[in-house]
Amino acid sequence: MEFKYFNIADVVEVLPRVFGDARGAFFESFSAEKMTAAGITGDWVQDNQSRSDRGVVRGLHFQAPPFAQAKMVRVAAGRALDVIVDIRKDSPTYGQHIAVELDAERYNMLYVPVGFAHGFTALEDNTLFLYKCTNYYAPQAEGGLRWNDPALGIDWGVTDATVSAKDQVLPLLKDFVSPF
Numbered sequence: 001m002e003f004k005y006f007n008i009a010d011v012v013e014v015l016p017r018v019f020g021d022a023r024g025a026f027f028e029s030f031s032a033e034k035m036t037a038a039g040i041t042g043d044w045v046q047d048n049q050s051r052s053d054r055g056v057v058r059g060l061h062f063q064a065p066p067f068a069q070a071k072m073v074r075v076a077a078g079r080a081l082d083v084i085v086d087i088r089k090d091s092p093t094y095g096q097h098i099a100v101e102l103d104a105e106r107y108n109m110l111y112v113p114v115g116f117a118h119g120f121t122a123l124e125d126n127t128l129f130l131y132k133c134t135n136y137y138a139p140q141a142e143g144g145l146r147w148n149d150p151a152l153g154i155d156w157g158v159t160d161a162t163v164s165a166k167d168q169v170l171p172l173l174k175d176f177v178s179p180f
């Protein structure tokens with residue numbers, strides 16, 4: 001298991017060792033010991049899974065404190081462009097984003113710390129998106145940013161995005177007050 005860091009603090013990409021053979025492949029999708037040693041911390045209490053066909057964009061979402069969630073995200077099938085935006089008010093990289101392609105060949109994962117808005121594009125049909133969360137679902141604490149806000153400058157990798165009505169009306173960055 002290898003780890004990659006970014007110019008935005010605390011974000012970690014996890015590159016597991018994938019064991020391929022004539023039957024298929026095997027890899028460790030979670031190791032508390034190895035991930036904690038790499039700076040990936042949290043009390044993981046809830047796993048989620050969503051299925052999306054090509055062109056679906058989900059996000060950009062977060063839960064506000066005291067229900068804030070760190071996430072560990074990956075795809076079990078298909079391919080996704082994962083996007084996270086730093087919304088930590090005192091961060092020198094506030095408003096900046098990281099986009100990482102997650103796929104079911106490398107089985108790479110992304111650690112999304114508390115203080116980030118998260119979203120992804122499904123780049124293939126039947127993309128199964130799995131993620132661990134460090135806090136339970138709290139709809140009363142949900143917040144977000146508009147996925148296609150020009151101020152964020154995100155290239156989602158698709159032109160014909162399918163986005164929920166709820167996500168279409170999330171705040172623009174200029175109107176947003178971060179709770180982090």
Ligand SMILES: Cc1cn([C@H]2C[C@H](O)[C@@H](COP(=O)(O)OP(=O)(O)O[C@H]3O[C@H](C)C(=O)[C@H](O)[C@H]3O)O2)c(=O)[nH]c1=O
Pocket residue numbers: 048050058059061062118119120136137164
């Ligand atoms: C997130 C969540 C949702 N739900 C229910 C609520 C809705 O009736 C239904 C679909 O929820 P939603 O449309 O918010 O699903 P996504 O748009 O995929 O939201 C997720 O997408 C982005 C990418 C994220 O990072 C968040 O984890 C999460 O916000 O599942 C639950 O029962 N538990 C949950 O933890």
